[in-house]
Amino acid sequence: MTISWDNPGTGGGREARVKGEANTNGDGAAPGPVTVDLRLSVNGRRHPITVDTRETLLDTLRERMDLTGTKKGCDHGQCGACTVLVGGRRVKSCLTLTVTVDDRDITTVEGLSADGVPHPLQAAFIENDALQCGYCTPGQLCSAVGMLAEVADGWPSAVTPGLDGEVDLSKLADEEIRERMSGNLCRCGAYPGIVAAIGQVAR
Amino acid sequence: MTTTGIRSVGGALDRVDALEKVTGRARYAYENSPRELVYAFPVQATVAKGEIVHVGVDAVLKQPGVIAAIWHGNAPRLAPSDDDELAVLQSRRVAYRGQYIAVVVAETPEDAREAAGMLRVEYAAEDHDVDMRPDHPRMYRPDHVNPNFQSDTQRGDPDAALTTAPVVVDHTYSTPAEHNNPMEPHATVALWDGDGLTLFDSTQGASALRSVIAPLFGMPPAQVRVIAPYIGGGFGSKIEVHPHVVLAALAAKQVGRPVKLAVTRQQMFAITGYRTPTVQRVRLGAETDGRLIAVTHDAFEQTSILVEFAEPTAIVTRMMYAAPHRRTTHRLVRLNVPTPTWMRAPGEAPGMFALESAMDELAIACGVDPVELRVRNEPAKDPDTGLPFSSRNLVACLREGARRFGWAGRDPEPGARRVGRTLLGTGVAASTYPTYRAPSSARVRAEPDGRFTVSIAAADIGTGARTVLTQIAADALDAPAGLVHVEVGDSALPWAVLAGGSMGTGSWGTAVVRACEALVAELGRRGGDVPPGGVEAAADTSQEVRGQAEFARHAFGAQFAEVGVDADTGETRVHRLLGVFAAGRIINPKTARSQFVGGMTMGLSMALMEESVMDREFGDYLNHDFAQYHVAAHADVRDIEAFWLEEEDPHLNPMGSKGIGEIGTVGTAAAVANAVHHATGVRIRDLPIRLDKLVR
Numbered sequence: 001m002t003i004s005w006d007n008p009g010t011g012g013g014r015e016a017r018v019k020g021e022a023n024t025n026g027d028g029a030a031p032g033p034v035t036v037d038l039r040l041s042v043n044g045r046r047h048p049i050t051v052d053t054r055e056t057l058l059d060t061l062r063e064r065m066d067l068t069g070t071k072k073g074c075d076h077g078q079c080g081a082c083t084v085l086v087g088g089r090r091v092k093s094c095l096t097l098t099v100t101v102d103d104r105d106i107t108t109v110e111g112l113s114a115d116g117v118p119h120p121l122q123a124a125f126i127e128n129d130a131l132q133c134g135y136c137t138p139g140q141l142c143s144a145v146g147m148l149a150e151v152a153d154g155w156p157s158a159v160t161p162g163l164d165g166e167v168d169l170s171k172l173a174d175e176e177i178r179e180r181m182s183g184n185l186c187r188c189g190a191y192p193g194i195v196a197a198i199g200q201v202a203r
Numbered sequence: 204m205t206t207t208g209i210r211s212v213g214g215a216l217d218r219v220d221a222l223e224k225v226t227g228r229a230r231y232a233y234e235n236s237p238r239e240l241v242y243a244f245p246v247q248a249t250v251a252k253g254e255i256v257h258v259g260v261d262a263v264l265k266q267p268g269v270i271a272a273i274w275h276g277n278a279p280r281l282a283p284s285d286d287d288e289l290a291v292l293q294s295r296r297v298a299y300r301g302q303y304i305a306v307v308v309a310e311t312p313e314d315a316r317e318a319a320g321m322l323r324v325e326y327a328a329e330d331h332d333v334d335m336r337p338d339h340p341r342m343y344r345p346d347h348v349n350p351n352f353q354s355d356t357q358r359g360d361p362d363a364a365l366t367t368a369p370v371v372v373d374h375t376y377s378t379p380a381e382h383n384n385p386m387e388p389h390a391t392v393a394l395w396d397g398d399g400l401t402l403f404d405s406t407q408g409a410s411a412l413r414s415v416i417a418p419l420f421g422m423p424p425a426q427v428r429v430i431a432p433y434i435g436g437g438f439g440s441k442i443e444v445h446p447h448v449v450l451a452a453l454a455a456k457q458v459g460r461p462v463k464l465a466v467t468r469q470q471m472f473a474i475t476g477y478r479t480p481t482v483q484r485v486r487l488g489a490e491t492d493g494r495l496i497a498v499t500h501d502a503f504e505q506t507s508i509l510v511e512f513a514e515p516t517a518i519v520t521r522m523m524y525a526a527p528h529r530r531t532t533h534r535l536v537r538l539n540v541p542t543p544t545w546m547r548a549p550g551e552a553p554g555m556f557a558l559e560s561a562m563d564e565l566a567i568a569c570g571v572d573p574v575e576l577r578v579r580n581e582p583a584k585d586p587d588t589g590l591p592f593s594s595r596n597l598v599a600c601l602r603e604g605a606r607r608f609g610w611a612g613r614d615p616e617p618g619a620r621r622v623g624r625t626l627l628g629t630g631v632a633a634s635t636y637p638t639y640r641a642p643s644s645a646r647v648r649a650e651p652d653g654r655f656t657v658s659i660a661a662a663d664i665g666t667g668a669r670t671v672l673t674q675i676a677a678d679a680l681d682a683p684a685g686l687v688h689v690e691v692g693d694s695a696l697p698w699a700v701l702a703g704g705s706m707g708t709g710s711w712g713t714a715v716v717r718a719c720e721a722l723v724a725e726l727g728r729r730g731g732d733v734p735p736g737g738v739e740a741a742a743d744t745s746q747e748v749r750g751q752a753e754f755a756r757h758a759f760g761a762q763f764a765e766v767g768v769d770a771d772t773g774e775t776r777v778h779r780l781l782g783v784f785a786a787g788r789i790i791n792p793k794t795a796r797s798q799f800v801g802g803m804t805m806g807l808s809m810a811l812m813e814e815s816v817m818d819r820e821f822g823d824y825l826n827h828d829f830a831q832y833h834v835a836a837h838a839d840v841r842d843i844e845a846f847w848l849e850e851e852d853p854h855l856n857p858m859g860s861k862g863i864g865e866i867g868t869v870g871t872a873a874a875v876a877n878a879v880h881h882a883t884g885v886r887i888r889d890l891p892i893r894l895d896k897l898v899r
């Protein structure tokens with residue numbers, strides 16, 4: 001990773017640049033943005049990219065890489081529309097600075113289907129009409145993929161009886177799905193369809 | 204032409220744009236990035252009333268990446284408009300806190316936002332008034348309420364009737380300000396090309412937006428193109444043109460490059476509208492058997508200094524129940540508040556909370572079952588206009604709902620069912636929404652390979668418009684739906700009414716059917732021969748719609764709720780919601796169910812959570828994000844079911860359909876509040892039903 005200030009390519013080591021200069025900005029002359037050269041791994045492909053250190057992963061995906069499937073609903077970690085998978089775990093990309101995910105495997109909604117075949121969850125969403133406007137949908141899908149992995153790994157939720165980590169994917173109750181998906185708002189109210197679609201794939 | 208004989212209407216066709224949406228390929232407004240684009244970040248007023256005396260742009264212009272800082276001192280002049288919200292950056296006056304007063308344009312979103320945060324603005328602040336109360340001295344009677352109803356109506360002598368009625372219920376109800384909060388924040392990408400303007404915008408009406416924006420910039424509408432194929436919800440907030448659209452266009456003009464502007468979630472609480480708070484007094488006078496003698500409904504609400512938006516809160520009471528003596532009134536006060544706007548079932552949703560809560564109180568006062576009470580007050584014709592109903596199946600909805608819900612044998616005693624710490628109760632409320640239809644136009648084209656393309660500047664904001672228009676066209680063309688492609692969401696397509704008032708399918712569907720009929724006739728004349736260039740036909744329904752016979756046209760429904768209230772904490776959970784609707788012919792049961800259930804979910808949310816809190820000190824909505832403005836989440840929505848009755852109504856449109864996008868939100872909150880009363884014995888007359896109102 002290379003960090004530079006105002007002028008990509010002139011940066012030295014990360015420690016020196018960030019501690020030595022970025023933090024000493026006064027109110028005087030306006031400094032340029034601090035930028036960092038990364039190789040971002042998205043949907044199985046590595047992309048060399050120079051990012052502003054203020055840039056969120058959400059904005060990098062949407063504004064820099066034209067991966068607009070990931071949505072911005074609030075930019076404050078309150079709606080789940082921006083959910084992506086980082087290392088297979090669900091993450092709110094609006095609360096993730098891009099510089100922190102260098103060398104991590106990022107999967108967005110565009111990466112869920114393989115070779116043009118929709119992911120089983122995508123097919124189940126269509127079948128169950130688990131969407132209306134579609135704006136929360138990519139976040140719901142990525143969240144569902146991450147959630148099912150959490151269940152498979154035995155993570156309990158607030159409604160799991162006991163905290164011994166025993167949740168059976170094949171018997172995943174609707175109540176569990178609702179609890180675990182509650183970080184993803186849907187203003188259109190497609191919740192029953194979403195729960196049905198996830199249940200269909202899980203069980 | 205292929206002849207199928209199979210009807211597409213009535214079938215559960217999958218949403219035709221679902222694959223685009225689940226794969227992330229569907230592109231919403233902000234996701235269009237023209238070359239050379241720059242980013243705009245707006246600056247909001249920090250006083251609720253006053254004048255801007257100084258804008259410190261110099262420091263901002265020195266910030267990296269900044270291209271321009273635009274404010275009233277250097278903004279391009281706009282042509283006057285009758286909507287004062289659209290006179291963006293045209294004056295030093297501040298009409299409400301949060302109003303857009305400047306915009307910073309920069310090379311990156313980060314640069315624009317950081318620089319906008321540095322803009323120093325000095326104001327001469329004046330004392331503001333943001334306090335809506337029914338006894339406000341500046342309450343006045345508006346000329347009309349939205350869209351064009353009389354403000355007040357009266358039949359008979361309700362005051363006299365109320366003094367002699369054997370049973371009287373007289374209560375005041377209130378609903379808070381509520382924000383639409385579609386998941387996709389409002390956004391505009393503006394691109395000037397020569398003298399023309401292209402807007403990628405999240406709008407419920409491409410044709411309407413174009414005709415509002417063009418004159419502001421002194422252009423004929425044809426020089427503006429609005430592109431909006433995908434819209435991430437709206438629920439009414441994307442009907443009116445809000446200031447950000449003008450701001451984006453104006454900024455793009457000033458800097459000579461395409462501009463992207465997204466309203467932040469927080470800014471939406473000031474900029475893009477909300478449902479006015481209401482205070483409503485409802486008085487019911489009845490015989491001891493519950494038959495109404497008199498009904499009055501007086502609504503009080505707010506609007507802004509800039510725009511008179513008069514929510515038609517009490518109009519439902521004009522047509523709901525029979526009573527010889529009746530009155531409805533609306534009073535408004537103009538305050539230093541953001542401008543209210545349309546929000547799903549504007550008028551009906553807050554109005555039916557009050558009326559249907561009062562009906563429940565009357566049922567208890569008379570000792571009559573609440574379902575039965577409504578049946579007893581069924582009018583033979585519209586009690587307000589005297590017009591016959593084109594169809595009215597409220598009673599059938601109530602009966603069918605009661606059967607499905609298991610209403611029979613309900614013990615009316617409040618606070619009598621307890622399981623562990625949970626008090627259980629059930630409630631019912633009626634639901635209704637008018638069936639409007641507006642002129643539109645459409646074009647359809649037959650290709651030599653047997654496919655058809657239907658073009659109309661309709662909007663699919665998540666309703667399923669693309670899908671149902673595909674089905675409607677398929678039947679009118681007698682072709683399989685798979686051969687029909689529907690294009691919407693572009694002002695370059697044949698003009699159409701916006702998506703509002705639950706009139707999309709009825710209005711656009713009529714135009715599509717007429718265009719298809721014209722095409723079928725033309726193909727018939729040609730002996731079915733389609734030349735290499737295809738064959739086109741078009742239709743404009745202005746005459747047909749304006750000439751339609753007079754009827755009272757409304758959809759009806761019945762909503763049943765079962766709630767559990769924690770006896771210690773007051774936490775209320777809706778265990779079950781069941782709605783039965785009579786809304787003409789249902790075009791697509793799959794998308795229709797989603798519409799009803801989605802509407803009911805918003806009603807549940809209205810009942811238990813939604814409330815925008817006005818900060819009297821600073822004059823803006825305090826809880827302006829999803830952390831503080833709560834909407835129903837997955838865990839809140841346990842068991843919601845929607846059913847409908849077969850309803851044949853020949854007086855509507857060629858499809859026989861009524862609008863279904865809003866009715867699900869009407870009556871839901873009353874059903875929940877009535878169930879909460881049944882569970883606890885506590886009557887909540889002020890939404891939302893919060894714990895602190897239940898725990899005494």
Ligand code: FES
Nearest residue numbers: 075077078080094
């Ligand atoms: S946009 Fe990230 S949680 Fe809402």
Ligand code: FES
Nearest residue numbers: 132136186187188
């Ligand atoms: S589908 Fe519109 S917000 Fe979920």
